[in-house]
Amino acid sequence: MTSARDEVLARLRAARDAGGSTPPEVPRTYRRTGSHAPGSAGAVDRLEETLTDYRATVHRVAGEDGVPAAIARVLADAGATTVVAPPGVPERWLAEATASVRSDDPPLSVADLDRVDAVVTGAAVAIADTGTFVLDALAPDQGRRAISLVPDHHVCVVRAAEVVSSVPEALARLDPDGPLTFVSGPSATSDIELDRVEGVHGPRRLDVVLVAGHEV
Amino acid sequence: MRIALVATCLGDAMFPQAPRATVELLERLGHEVVFPADQTCCGQMYVNTGYLDLALPLVRHHVDVFSGAADVVVAPSGSCVGCVRHQHAMVARRGGDEELARAAEDLAARTYELSELLVDVLGVTDVGAYYPHRVIYHPTCHSLRMLRVGDKPLRLLREVRGLTLTELPDAEVCCGFGGTFAVKNAETSTAMLADKMANVLSTHAEVCTAGDTSCLMHIGGGLSRLRSGVRTVHLAEILASTEQGVTA
Amino acid sequence: MTTTDRGRGAQRSRTVELGMPTVASDPHGHLRGREPFPVAAHRALADTQLRQNLGHATRTIRAKRAAVVGEVDDWEELRRAGECLKAGVMARLPELLEQLEASVTARGGVVHWARDAQEANRIVVDLVRATGADEVVKVKSMATQETGLNEALGEAGIAALETDLAELIVQLSDDTPSHFLVPAIHRNRSEIRDIFLREMPGVDPDLTDEPRRLAMAARAHLRRKFLSARVGISGVNFAVADSGTISVVESEGNGRMCLTLPDTLITVMGVEKIVPTWSDLEVFLQLLPRSSTGERMNPYTSTWSGVTPGDGPQAFHLVLLDNGRSNVLASPDGRQALHCIRCSACLNVCPVYERTGGHAYGSIYPGPIGAVLSPQLTGIDGPDDVNASLPYASSLCGACFDACPVRIDIPHLLVQQRAAAVAAHGRPTAQDLAMRAAAAAMATPGRFSLLERAMKLGRLFGRSGRIRSVPGPGAAAWFGARDMPPPPAETFREWWARRQERS
Numbered sequence A: 001m002t003s004a005r006d007e008v009l010a011r012l013r014a015a016r017d018a019g020g021s022t023p024p025e026v027p028r029t030y031r032r033t034g035s036h037a038p039g040s041a042g043a044v045d046r047l048e049e050t051l052t053d054y055r056a057t058v059h060r061v062a063g064e065d066g067v068p069a070a071i072a073r074v075l076a077d078a079g080a081t082t083v084v085a086p087p088g089v090p091e092r093w094l095a096e097a098t099a100s101v102r103s104d105d106p107p108l109s110v111a112d113l114d115r116v117d118a119v120v121t122g123a124a125v126a127i128a129d130t131g132t133f134v135l136d137a138l139a140p141d142q143g144r145r146a147i148s149l150v151p152d153h154h155v156c157v158v159r160a161a162e163v164v165s166s167v168p169e170a171l172a173r174l175d176p177d178g179p180l181t182f183v184s185g186p187s188a189t190s191d192i193e194l195d196r197v198e199g200v201h202g203p204r205r206l207d208v209v210l211v212a213g214h215e216v
Numbered sequence B: 001m002r003i004a005l006v007a008t009c010l011g012d013a014m015f016p017q018a019p020r021a022t023v024e025l026l027e028r029l030g031h032e033v034v035f036p037a038d039q040t041c042c043g044q045m046y047v048n049t050g051y052l053d054l055a056l057p058l059v060r061h062h063v064d065v066f067s068g069a070a071d072v073v074v075a076p077s078g079s080c081v082g083c084v085r086h087q088h089a090m091v092a093r094r095g096g097d098e099e100l101a102r103a104a105e106d107l108a109a110r111t112y113e114l115s116e117l118l119v120d121v122l123g124v125t126d127v128g129a130y131y132p133h134r135v136i137y138h139p140t141c142h143s144l145r146m147l148r149v150g151d152k153p154l155r156l157l158r159e160v161r162g163l164t165l166t167e168l169p170d171a172e173v174c175c176g177f178g179g180t181f182a183v184k185n186a187e188t189s190t191a192m193l194a195d196k197m198a199n200v201l202s203t204h205a206e207v208c209t210a211g212d213t214s215c216l217m218h219i220g221g222g223l224s225r226l227r228s229g230v231r232t233v234h235l236a237e238i239l240a241s242t243e244q245g246v247t248a
Numbered sequence C: 001m002t003t004t005d006r007g008r009g010a011q012r013s014r015t016v017e018l019g020m021p022t023v024a025s026d027p028h029g030h031l032r033g034r035e036p037f038p039v040a041a042h043r044a045l046a047d048t049q050l051r052q053n054l055g056h057a058t059r060t061i062r063a064k065r066a067a068v069v070g071e072v073d074d075w076e077e078l079r080r081a082g083e084c085l086k087a088g089v090m091a092r093l094p095e096l097l098e099q100l101e102a103s104v105t106a107r108g109g110v111v112h113w114a115r116d117a118q119e120a121n122r123i124v125v126d127l128v129r130a131t132g133a134d135e136v137v138k139v140k141s142m143a144t145q146e147t148g149l150n151e152a153l154g155e156a157g158i159a160a161l162e163t164d165l166a167e168l169i170v171q172l173s174d175d176t177p178s179h180f181l182v183p184a185i186h187r188n189r190s191e192i193r194d195i196f197l198r199e200m201p202g203v204d205p206d207l208t209d210e211p212r213r214l215a216m217a218a219r220a221h222l223r224r225k226f227l228s229a230r231v232g233i234s235g236v237n238f239a240v241a242d243s244g245t246i247s248v249v250e251s252e253g254n255g256r257m258c259l260t261l262p263d264t265l266i267t268v269m270g271v272e273k274i275v276p277t278w279s280d281l282e283v284f285l286q287l288l289p290r291s292s293t294g295e296r297m298n299p300y301t302s303t304w305s306g307v308t309p310g311d312g313p314q315a316f317h318l319v320l321l322d323n324g325r326s327n328v329l330a331s332p333d334g335r336q337a338l339h340c341i342r343c344s345a346c347l348n349v350c351p352v353y354e355r356t357g358g359h360a361y362g363s364i365y366p367g368p369i370g371a372v373l374s375p376q377l378t379g380i381d382g383p384d385d386v387n388a389s390l391p392y393a394s395s396l397c398g399a400c401f402d403a404c405p406v407r408i409d410i411p412h413l414l415v416q417q418r419a420a421a422v423a424a425h426g427r428p429t430a431q432d433l434a435m436r437a438a439a440a441a442m443a444t445p446g447r448f449s450l451l452e453r454a455m456k457l458g459r460l461f462g463r464s465g466r467i468r469s470v471p472g473p474g475a476a477a478w479f480g481a482r483d484m485p486p487p488p489a490e491t492f493r494e495w496w497a498r499r500q501e502r503s
Helices: A004-019 A041-053 A064-078 A110-114 A167-173 B009-013 B017-028 B044-049 B052-067 B078-086 B088-094 B098-108 B114-121 B141-146 B152-158 B186-202 B213-225 B235-240 C008-017 C037-045 C048-070 C075-091 C093-106 C117-131 C142-147 C149-155 C165-172 C189-199 C211-228 C254-260 C278-292 C325-329 C334-339 C345-349 C351-356 C367-378 C386-392 C399-403 C410-423 C430-443 C445-462 C473-479 C492-502
Strands: A057-061 A082-085 A100-103 A118-121 A125-127 A132-136 A153-159 A180-183 A188-192 A195-198 A205-211 B002-005 B032-034 B072-075 B111-113 B134-137 B164-166 B207-210 B231-234 C110-114 C135-138 C159-162 C231-234 C238-240 C245-250 C264-270 C300-305 C315-321
Touching (some): A004 C075, A064 A118, A110 C211, A132 A153, B009 C445, B017 B032, B017 B231, B017 C492, B044 C430, B052 B098, B072 B114, B078 B098, B088 B098, C037 C386, C075 C093, C093 C315, C117 C231, C165 C211, C238 C278, C334 C410, C345 C367, C367 C386, C367 C410, C386 C410
Parallel strands (some): A082 A118, B134 B164, B207 B231, C135 C159
Antiparallel strands (some): A132 A180, A180 C300, C238 C245
């Protein structure tokens, strides 16, 4: 008896040959670089606009030194009493936070994560055109996916150097070998009358600490 | 310029005022119009209902009749030109007639819908027309999305003296005609027509115009059934009108 | 009667009435309804609530899509790239699938192949049974709706819990999906509230119809299920052949939950959902969200390659589904229907879909793309096949092509499938005979002018100025809502001849 694999492949080969097997040239005339240079003030400004447009709250800080205070402030504003961070997040990011810090080493259970109020991560890359940041699960400051999913409040630190304008620029920087999560705003749904409302299963509150030299 | 006219089967048999106006308009602009008398139908209805085999002889006949008739060919119908331009060669190839397909492509490249002919080929937007009425323009799907005539009809209408052009809401939405669709899915077609008519009536226009007799037959058929008092008039008729009236 | 009045029993009968098979007894699964499109449309057109809901939802999404597409100045270039990438995939589909299989396997995944819906369901049921789980969480997937997986799991004693909000609404109300993106597009907020109050255990009895409150109710309902789920089931938006990467594009985070928390993940994909390389996603991740939800980017896109130690499911199964796709691939033009990325933009702009909704199409794939995909997947089985009516469910207005992010020439495919429907007539139908007679008259100029003269008899019907009815079945359909002018006293060719004589 032929296996399903062999039969499906045989059918597809016959069909492909019947329907044509010459791939067309793909016109790559679309823009592969964005309107702002990676890391530029223009890209960072646009990112702030697009993030805000989809209901993320953006906190601009002038340099790395401003990160601990900004994180402490957003956690306090949200009333977070516990926070988790992947092992690679710099310790000083959480140094000023009043919330107690839970370590994920050894990994917390899902039930434990569900009892944590907030999570702080870095990002692999952010896309200004779309208001997106990408988490790479293999990057030590972003961590395994469950960490940034189960707690209801996500604080993500994005540095100017991680900001690109366009989707093609972002994909070129990413390695698909590990799990990636593209995040554009807090969880939302358009399932009721095709209108967007925020806040379903993913974190309902999303704060982005944007580290860029020219604070406004 | 010597221009061969496709009167269209519907125009010839049911709505002769549209091809007549086309003749008068082009002659007024100083061109010679010829009407190859052997013409019948471009085959659009057969193609679009799935009878591509039945359309093949009609395509062959159309190509035979028009290929040598003139340098350019015009039809006062977006959908018939759409069929000539986008479907004739396909029908020929499907029927295994590559020679016909190439002849059809050659003819299609010289075949224009009226507003295309006027604006693109003859380079006029002011055709010297006079039409003292409040008018809305329905852009018909095939003119808009098959031929991409864009705003050419509107540019022609804006130059017509005495004419008040009013915007039709949701103008680019189909009126629901769709050839045999209006019969095979009559109820859905009627639901679409109802919305088109509601938009037409919301403008308080006297006249609804378009570049296709078939869509006008559909919209006009509905407006007449409602006793709405709004007339449907082909674009060619408006452009052919002068202060001396239509000489047809 | 509006749909809100109906009780649960009525909901069930409505499902049957709307022609969706409730059990996937057909090896093709849910690709065929039970009645032809015009019959189903007749009921939908009379449903005031449905018309209102669809009109509101499609108007909203059309405006959102137009705004975000307008922001992208290289949109047409992206569409062309998407079109050619997909055409290239079709030209190399068997090789790309073998490459995907190898790359997923190398990264710790297990690849399965399914000839049809039943085989895919059997594979999934066996995989779930092997884990010992009696409940699975599902992220919305067209492929598993197509195969009728939930019914198959149910028969095996496994509860399948839909976690996408709209899919949950459909599941709770024992309804069937009517849209790719928003399966409950036919429901408005107050109907959704009523469904939740009736069917959701432990729901707050003071639930209002505010969308945010409804979303919160869904969150509370599913939270515990997510956190304890052992098996997740998903579909695929794009599978990358060279890296073995699977991607799921979603909004709510239910996808992330299903893809991340369970021990076992089973993913079902139609064989066409493949792209050659990771960088090809740069085209589709721009085209899809803007066309689909009208957003610059959807809230969440997850990608993964096989199994990652220490993160997410440690068992990953990928089921590759043919189920008629090889039939479609064999047609040089028709295979364009396999380029579809399920964005639903063509549904949202279609004036027919807007008025009839998705249930009228019978198949799980509604709207313009469904009308050309379903009959190709199933083939048209004789003149009475309900799927033969789908290609005619369009006025050929062409709005679908303009909206399609990968430039599928849907109007052309509709014509092609109409030809397939005509070819499936065994004995000539009345329509065939009428068409043949008319075409014969048109093929020769002499007969055409004779026909024109005969038509003048029609003037007898229009002595009052307009014709309001004439005998004949096709005529009844026209004259139900439209008049016709009487044939003119002088045809154009007669006018022309008279004028030539005069000069």
